[in-house]
Amino acid sequence: MTTLHLKSRRRFLKNMGFISVGFSLLGSCLEVEDPSMATRMDFEGKLPGSMGHAKTVNAWLEILEDGNIRVLSGKVELGQGIRTAIQQVAAEELDMDLEKVLVHLAETGRTPNEGYTGASASIQNSAMSVRYAAATARQELLALASKKLNTPIDDLLLYNGIIKSKQSRKSLTFAEILEGEQIEKEVMLPIPIKDYREHRYVGKSIPRPDIGEMVRGQPTYIQDLRFPGMVHARVVRPSGYESKLVSMNGTGLIDEVSGVLKTVVKGSFVGVIAEREHQAIQASQYLKNNSEWTSAKPFPESESLYDYIKGMANAPETVKNEGDVAKAINSVETVKSIFTKPYIKHASLGPACGIAMFNGDVLHIWSHSQGIYPLREGLATMLNMDPDKIHITSVPGAGCFGHSTADDAATDAALLALEYPGKHLRVQWSRQDEHIWDPYGPAMITEIEASLDENHKINSWNVEVWTDSHSTRPNRDAGTLLAARYLEPPIQMKSRGYLGGGHRNADPYYTIPNLRVNAHYYNGPFRVSSLRSLGSFANIFAVESFMDVMADKAGQDPLEFRLNHLEDERAIAVIQKVQALTSAQNKEDGEGIGYAFMRYKNTDAYIAVAAKVTVDKNNGNVGLIKMWAAVDVGEVINMDGLTNQIEGGMIQAASWTLKEEVTFNTTEITSTDWIKYPILKFSEVPEVEVTIINRPSENAKGAGEVPVPPTAAAIANAIYNASGFRINDLPITPEKILKS
Amino acid sequence: MPTYHLNVNGSQKMVETEADTPLLYVLRDYLELNGPKFGCGLAQCGSCHILINGNVATSCTLPIASIGEAEITTLEGLASGNEKLHKVQQAFLDEQAAQCGYCLNGMVITTVGLLNKNPNPTDVEIRNALQGNLCRCGTHSRIIRAIKTAAKNL
Numbered sequence: 001m002t003t004l005h006l007k008s009r010r011r012f013l014k015n016m017g018f019i020s021v022g023f024s025l026l027g028s029c030l031e032v033e034d035p036s037m038a039t040r041m042d043f044e045g046k047l048p049g050s051m052g053h054a055k056t057v058n059a060w061l062e063i064l065e066d067g068n069i070r071v072l073s074g075k076v077e078l079g080q081g082i083r084t085a086i087q088q089v090a091a092e093e094l095d096m097d098l099e100k101v102l103v104h105l106a107e108t109g110r111t112p113n114e115g116y117t118g119a120s121a122s123i124q125n126s127a128m129s130v131r132y133a134a135a136t137a138r139q140e141l142l143a144l145a146s147k148k149l150n151t152p153i154d155d156l157l158l159y160n161g162i163i164k165s166k167q168s169r170k171s172l173t174f175a176e177i178l179e180g181e182q183i184e185k186e187v188m189l190p191i192p193i194k195d196y197r198e199h200r201y202v203g204k205s206i207p208r209p210d211i212g213e214m215v216r217g218q219p220t221y222i223q224d225l226r227f228p229g230m231v232h233a234r235v236v237r238p239s240g241y242e243s244k245l246v247s248m249n250g251t252g253l254i255d256e257v258s259g260v261l262k263t264v265v266k267g268s269f270v271g272v273i274a275e276r277e278h279q280a281i282q283a284s285q286y287l288k289n290n291s292e293w294t295s296a297k298p299f300p301e302s303e304s305l306y307d308y309i310k311g312m313a314n315a316p317e318t319v320k321n322e323g324d325v326a327k328a329i330n331s332v333e334t335v336k337s338i339f340t341k342p343y344i345k346h347a348s349l350g351p352a353c354g355i356a357m358f359n360g361d362v363l364h365i366w367s368h369s370q371g372i373y374p375l376r377e378g379l380a381t382m383l384n385m386d387p388d389k390i391h392i393t394s395v396p397g398a399g400c401f402g403h404s405t406a407d408d409a410a411t412d413a414a415l416l417a418l419e420y421p422g423k424h425l426r427v428q429w430s431r432q433d434e435h436i437w438d439p440y441g442p443a444m445i446t447e448i449e450a451s452l453d454e455n456h457k458i459n460s461w462n463v464e465v466w467t468d469s470h471s472t473r474p475n476r477d478a479g480t481l482l483a484a485r486y487l488e489p490p491i492q493m494k495s496r497g498y499l500g501g502g503h504r505n506a507d508p509y510y511t512i513p514n515l516r517v518n519a520h521y522y523n524g525p526f527r528v529s530s531l532r533s534l535g536s537f538a539n540i541f542a543v544e545s546f547m548d549v550m551a552d553k554a555g556q557d558p559l560e561f562r563l564n565h566l567e568d569e570r571a572i573a574v575i576q577k578v579q580a581l582t583s584a585q586n587k588e589d590g591e592g593i594g595y596a597f598m599r600y601k602n603t604d605a606y607i608a609v610a611a612k613v614t615v616d617k618n619n620g621n622v623g624l625i626k627m628w629a630a631v632d633v634g635e636v637i638n639m640d641g642l643t644n645q646i647e648g649g650m651i652q653a654a655s656w657t658l659k660e661e662v663t664f665n666t667t668e669i670t671s672t673d674w675i676k677y678p679i680l681k682f683s684e685v686p687e688v689e690v691t692i693i694n695r696p697s698e699n700a701k702g703a704g705e706v707p708v709p710p711t712a713a714a715i716a717n718a719i720y721n722a723s724g725f726r727i728n729d730l731p732i733t734p735e736k737i738l739k740s
Numbered sequence: 741m742p743t744y745h746l747n748v749n750g751s752q753k754m755v756e757t758e759a760d761t762p763l764l765y766v767l768r769d770y771l772e773l774n775g776p777k778f779g780c781g782l783a784q785c786g787s788c789h790i791l792i793n794g795n796v797a798t799s800c801t802l803p804i805a806s807i808g809e810a811e812i813t814t815l816e817g818l819a820s821g822n823e824k825l826h827k828v829q830q831a832f833l834d835e836q837a838a839q840c841g842y843c844l845n846g847m848v849i850t851t852v853g854l855l856n857k858n859p860n861p862t863d864v865e866i867r868n869a870l871q872g873n874l875c876r877c878g879t880h881s882r883i884i885r886a887i888k889t890a891a892k893n894l
Contacts, residue, residue: 079840079877207836214841215829215848217775217815224774232769258741258758278758278765281781349779349787349876350842399840399877431780640836644879648839651878674784674874682867685880 034166035159038095038198040135042190045699047132050074050125051187054112057140058182060133061090063174067161069094070102071134074114075126076370076394077105077210078401080704081641082122084208088201088637089127092194093134095159098201106372106394116371116473118402118530120604120702123637128700135193137183144177196635196696203696205640210396222353222368222395227424230355231261232277234284235412236270237433238486240296240668241527244268248291257283264419267488268293271416277428298666299525306340306445309466309522316464316518319500320507323514328460329451335553336449339542339728343440343526343662345677346405350398351434354409356417357424363390363417367410368397375407375474375481379414382478382491390414401652403473403529405429405438408482415483432672437482440662441531442468442524446506446542456554458565460514463539467502468524470534482527496523501534505709508543509599510565526662526669532649533705536600537656537712538730544596544713545728548720558717562597570606570632570695571599577630577691578608590614591625592722596710604701605633609650611686611714615723620734622719624654624686629707631690634698642703646690649707655680657712661731744804748773749817757804764788764799767814775815775845779874786846786873789853790814796853798872815845818852828852831890832883839877846873851887859894861887 054060054074062070071090077083083103091101104111114126138158145163146153149170157164164171196203213220238245245268253272254260259279264271272287274280300308355366363385369375372392380387397406413427445466453459472493474480479493503519531537551561559579566572575597582593592615597608608630614623627650636642659678663671671677712730720726725740746753748771755770762781767773767790779787781800788800791813818826825833828851838844847870854861854869861869866887875883 079838079842081839207833208838211836211838211841212833214838214844215815215825215832216819217773217845219774220841221777223778226772276757276765277769278761347876348842349785349840349874350777351779396840398842401876428778431782431784644836644839644882647881648878651880652876655878673782674780679874679876680878680880682870682873682880682884685867685878688881 034157037157039195040192041195043132043193044190047187047189048125048128050112050114050129051132054129055186056184057133057137057187058184059112060130061137062182063178065175067173067175068100068102069096069174070104071130072104072111073126073130074106074112074373075117075122076368077396078117078370079396079399080645081208081638082117082126083210084206084641085123085127085637086130088206089131090134092199092202093131094138097160098206100161108372108376108390108392113373115374118370120600120705123700123702127637131193132187132191135191136185136187139192140183140185141174141177145172148172148177203636203639203694206638208641220396221350222355222366222397223350223428225355225366225395227357230424230426231273231275231420232280233271233273233413233416233425233427234280234430235427235483236272236284236287236291237437238268239293242296243293245270246292246294248287250287250290253283253286256286262420263287264416266415267490268486269415269483271412273416273420273425281430299664301666302664305342305443309443309445309524312524313466313520313522316520318516319503319519320515320517322516325460325462325514325516328514329449329462332451332459334449334451334460335549336447337542337546337549337728339446339538339545341444341538341541341730343443343528344531344656344660345435345438345440345662345671346401346531347438347677347679348398348400348404348434351429351431352405352409353397353426353428354406354411354413355424355426356410356413358417358421360421361389363414365390365392365410365414366395367392368395368400368406369410369474370400370403370406371473375410377476378407378474378478378481379411381476382411382481382484383414383418401532402441403439403471405434407474408437411481411483435672435677436669437527439472439527439529441537442470442528444502444535444538446539448542448546450546450550452550452554456556458510458512458550461508461512463506463517464520465503465506465517465535465539466520466522467499467535468522468528469497469499470501471498471530473497473529497529501530504534504539504601505536505543505598506539507602509571509602510562511567512565532652533708536598536705536709537653540596540598540709541712541716541730544598544710545716545726548594548717549726559595571597573693574606574608574630574632577693578610578628581628581630581689581691582610582612585612590616590722592718592720594714594717594719594721596713596717598710600706605631605703605706607631607706607710609707609710609714611711611718613715613718613722615719615725615737617723620737622658622732622734622737624684624715626687626689627654627711627714628689629691630693631703631706632693632695633701633703633706635696635700636692636694637700639692642692643690645703646707647688649704650688650711651680651685653708653711654686654715657715657730657732659731744807746807746812747809748812749814755804759805760803762800763790763802763804763807766804767799773814773816777842777845779842786850787843789846789849789873791849791853794853794856796850815848818848826852827893828855828890831886831893835882835886835889837879837882837886839879843873843875847875847883851890855891855894860891
């Protein structure tokens with residue numbers, strides 16, 4: 001192995017004062033002028049968690065014979081643009097044209113196992129793993145080329161898939177250097193990575209290539225996948241969570257619906273397979289109408305949901321305790337508020353879809369799951385199969401914003417394909433099943449009690465959070481898969497899932513001497529799982545609404561009050577930015593502006609949001625005029641991609657805040673379509689303006705969930721500012737405003 | 741089973757299916773088009789929008805038997821030739837007006853329908869025209885910008 005003398009080489013390059021040039025210009029002038037190599041700095045920090053099981057370069061990156069490279073990532077594309085971000089970092093480190101970097105996402109047995117795509121963690125895990133693997137690949141290619149060309153590394157130029165000697169002018173392609181091998185070297189610190197000041201792609205607004213395919217109607221989604229001879233299936237879901245099939249009379253089905261190929265009944269799991277999709281729909285409706293199910297356990301009265309939750313919760317667990325809250329609260333006058341958030345749906349625009357084919361040996365599955373490896377584990381347990389005999393390929397679906405129904409549709413397809421081998425079998429969920437069987441974001445209660453000291457600063461802050469699990473994502477516990485619960489024998493979920501997400505961001509980022517968070521976990525009546533930002537949405541709605549209450553109490557401007565409780569410069573900067581963005585706003589009668597701040601998970605991205613609203617006191621209607629965000633995610637990978645995520649997250653969260661709530665009566669879920677579960681429409685959408693504070697020398701953090709939590713509080717604070725009405729019970733509907 | 745002759749994107753297609761089959765399933769499942777999307781099957785979300793004689797229509801609830809000789813245009817039929825995009829498609833691309841993009845078919849088709857009738861819509865007219873199109877990712881502000889760009893370039 002050649003020693004690279006990186007530090008001396010870097011110094012040499014710096015001393016020469018080379019400036020990086022755009023490589024795309026080089027093709028025409030290669031013979032006259034060599035490109036300069038960008039400066040590199042040693043990365044000596046922590047390697048991403050994703051590299052724990054995928055330590056070698058070739059786990060992340062392959063050199064292809066045709067001059068391209070292929071990057072492998074275990075994350076999935078959800079419309080968040082991760083494919084482009086990964087392409088950018090790889091092209092950057094290897095000084096390649098973007099189009100020469102192909103990205104292969106999530107396929108079992110092929111890409112690294114990166115668990116789930118969620119928690120706004122794909123940039124810091126997957127993209128950073130690819131960065132370090134690509135930088136290590138570069139180092140290794142230079143070392144090998146140095147030997148082959150018999151010249152020192154200092155004499156070599158690496159760009160666009162070739163390495164060239166400045167002196168001899170001889171060059172080798174990456175493929176010629178490797179001679180059919182891949183780079184099996186382990187990625188180890190220190191790693192020389194490109195100085196951000198010389199980035200060509202990273203930090204820029206690189207358009208997403210998949211949008212070009214979308215506008216042309218080219219096959220993009222799992223719903224667009226077609227295989228020769230593919231058959232279509234639908235599942236007849238029970239009438240309630242615990243319902244069991246009593247009887248089904250399918251004798252007239254063949255006469256009633258043409259193209260029916262097979263009806264599958266396994267315990268209370270019922271599926272029907274047909275030649276065409278519409279035939280499968282009609283057949284499933286026929287079977288639904290001709291089947292009898294036991295009734296399910298009654299739901300609580302929806303009016304008393306929050307009392308019901310409190311009544312069933314476990315004894316509280318103290319998850320944070322600093323100073324002496326009990327003592328501080330007992331000694332002074334306190335302020336107390338109760339905030340509530342209902343069950344909310346993922347409500348993906350495209351209902352779930354799954355495709356499977358069993359060839360007698362291997363079960364092939366195509367899914368828009370956010371975690372194909374964990375899904376494989378769950379399926380292997382449910383089907384009692386060797387995981388190596390299950391092969392899952394990730395294909396994009398419609399945006400789902402957490403653990404929705406993708407895995408369940410894949411499970412349906414797997415069960416049915418095993419009963420109909422040799423054919424590709426496609427299961428498409430209906431809108432109603434999507435709305436009813438979705439694992440909802442759980443209802444939450446956040447109670448805050450706090451006091452001020454004599455200097456009008458917060459002295460004590462106590463939070464009580466009532467929360468269900470925030471992740472029941474698939475894993476080897478097969479009961480995480482919906483269909484497994486209806487097989488014979490049924491497989492019920494053994495674990496409670498991830499409870500910790502419920503108190504995320506319940507502890508404010510502000511400096512407070514006496515602070516305590518108690519978590520009350522409950523195991524509620526509805527199927528739940530992770531929804532964008534988990535408990536942070538309810539908790540930041542509470543914390544940031546309450547900060548305005550405390551600012552009032554202290555007689556201070558809400559933003560100044562927040563700034564008085566912050567020491568972190570980056571936190572202060574986003575608040576000051578949003579303050580500046582809104583400073584020129586005039587407020588007409590009935591209009592108000594509200595603000596909210598968050599550092600996501602108290603360790604990741606910073607955001608301050610402002611909302612300007614108008615409140616009509618006669619009918620309680622709230623009009624969203626405009627929303628602003630100032631965001632700091634550290635190093636920005638794709639500027640427009642990030643902006644798009646923030647804009648969209650604010651609008652989605654505005655919809656949750658003003659409109660969304662799972663409705664039910666004691667016997668059934670009643671919000672079964674878009675009329676009964678309305679989301680924000682074009683006439684209601686505010687103008688949005690996003691400002692990014694790019695800090696390329698700071699670690700890159702994810703952004704997908706970041707705009708969601710502060711949006712609700714900014715709107716609630718704006719409504720208060722406009723009308724004097726403070727609504728602590730989401731969603732903020734005209735009825736609640738009129739009642740105030 | 742009855743046979744239907746459809747005029748889709750400028751060519752004649754023959755389909756044999758039940759009379760009540762909604763046009764969406766004919767376009768996707770029989771004619772293998774990808775533009776119109778299944779979103780609800782209830783005419784509530786706009787994902788399945790197509791143009792019928794230049795007017796926006798909801799294909800998920802429209803039985804094939806009701807179509808007759810009408811000219812059906814899907815997203816695939818907007819571009820002239822293989823290369824050049826329709827001005828509306830180009831504007832959505834230029835403005836990167838998508839996240840997951842599942843609603844994009846409906847947004848583009850509805851915009852073409854709007855601009856066919858009103859080549860210079862106001863902000864309010866744009867929002868009204870798209871009232872039946874849902875977007876879950878929250879890309880509305882980019883979509884409005886794309887429509888304004890398209891109107892300018894038409």
